Amino acid sequence: MRYRRFGKTNRHISLFSLGTMRFLALESGAQATMRRAIALGINHLETAQGYGESEVFLGRALKQGLGLPRSDLFLTTKLIPTPDAATMATAINRSLERLGVDYVDGLALHGVNTEEHLRWIEAPDGCMQAVRAAIADGRIRHVGFSTHGSLNLILRAIATDQFAFVNLHYYYFFQRHQPAIELAQEKDMGVFIISPADKGGLLYTPPEKLRRQCHPFEPLPLTYRFLLSDPRITTLSTGPANPDELDSICPVMDRDEPLSEAEQHALGNLLEQQQEELGIERCSQCYACLPCPESINIPEVLRLRNLAIAHDMVDYGRYRYGMFERAGHWFPGRRGDRCTDCGDCLPRCPENLDIPTLLRDTQERLGGHPRRRLWE
Known part of the structure; x- marks a missing residue:
């Protein structure tokens, strides 16, 4: 596994990050999946308060030990933006309690998708007031945002200069957000690509026609390589439901060199x-x-x-x-x-x-x- 600097966080995280959304309501296998991810070299674990019980499952796994010191892990959770600081403060405390930790390395505002969300972020007494307070007392180390919004909205959110990283939809088959990657680099922000195998084209199970068109490569590793060859991109999410589903990243997890001619x-x-x-x-x-x-x-x-x-x-x-x-x-x-x-x-x-x-x-x-x- 190779690692890249995650923007102004100054932490180096793995080319692949473990997303826990598919843990949802089934704890069986979740710890085995996390342990295999750690064994492969993944050091960024990402969850969200909205992902069922995944925060709880991750917290229990951390308590039992995952084979890597807590200080070597980059733990991120995501919370939806709120119109007021008090609601966000409550949400932050709830996530820390569910995770059983004193701090998270990254907090991402989950789904900065609308003009209203951006107003809440920019408001002096909005949700970022609580986030800044949690940063000041050490409960949050770095803050970023995830987004399913328009390109214009994403660029404006980045331009607020309040964030150290951004979670983006950007794939070979969807390159609309290229300007957001460029601006994030200018702002020294980490770039986390959301669900490239699933949202990027259901590439775990590609159609035969697509496989022929990608020959001599398979569609998923080829599109992983498209992303990993871009030095502006820090990490790609992988969201396995069991340890075996991590096999797909193994051929490319140390392949971040420029694309070959082939x-x-x-x-x-x-x-x-x-x-x-x-x-x-x-x-x-x-x-x-x-x-x-x-x-x-x-x-x-x-x-x-x-x-x-x-x-x-x-x-x-x-x-x-x-x-x-x-x-x-x-x-x-x-x-x-x-x-x-x-x-x-x-x-x-x-x-x-x-x-x-x-x-x-x-x-x-x-x-x-x-x-x-x-x-x-």
Whole structure:
């Protein structure tokens, strides 16, 4: 396992971080999974108050010992932003109690997704007042934020200069947040990539067409390499439910060198496949079509269509598409079948896409049964 400096925290953490969301309600196997992660060299353990009993399970494991001194671990938990300091202070104390620790190395505001959340952060008497108090008395060492918000919102949150790290969605198949990575580097912030195997394309179980297109590499390690070859990125999350699911990181956990010519060629082939198979119907993700009067998340709908057609990533498309209108600000926007043919987006599209037709087509391809979110 290799390690990178986690921005201005000045701590060096493993290229992969252990996320505990899938521990949820099952403690059996959780400790074995944590022990294997530590044995592989992972020193960043990440949980959240909203992940069922995972804080409790992690706390018990810490008490029993994981084979690494507490001082060598970087322990992060996440708390949702609150409008007032008192609510946040209570939440901080609750997490410390559940974890059975005197301090956490990292506290991330969990889901800075909306304008309202940003106002709470910037308010003098908002949630950050309690966070600063906890930093002052040593209960929190460093503070960051996770986000499912728009690029503009993310950039503004980074620009507040209140954070040492950021948890981002950024993958080979979703590079919209590249400017956020650039700004985070300018601010000397650690960059933590959220769920690259799952949210990045359900790459644990890739379709055969995608596997052929990535040859001679497998899709998951190839896209891991895309991320790990970027020195601005500190760590990638992995969220196993059992020790065996950590096997997927083993071939790449010490591979943070620049991409080889063969890897570059394979990744370039994926873009060529999109251009070839989609032709004039390929959405290049410029986001000029927004805002939509019906609040349809047009770029994301069409991104999922791109992937379904070009790479047969239909299961992934249905998984993500099924979250529209069900996950609130965690996955904003409405489905493609909400289009009223108003035509508002058409003159703004530089590629002259027939957006209403493509939205309806995506609904037909991907609008099956919605998938339940893991913690519901």
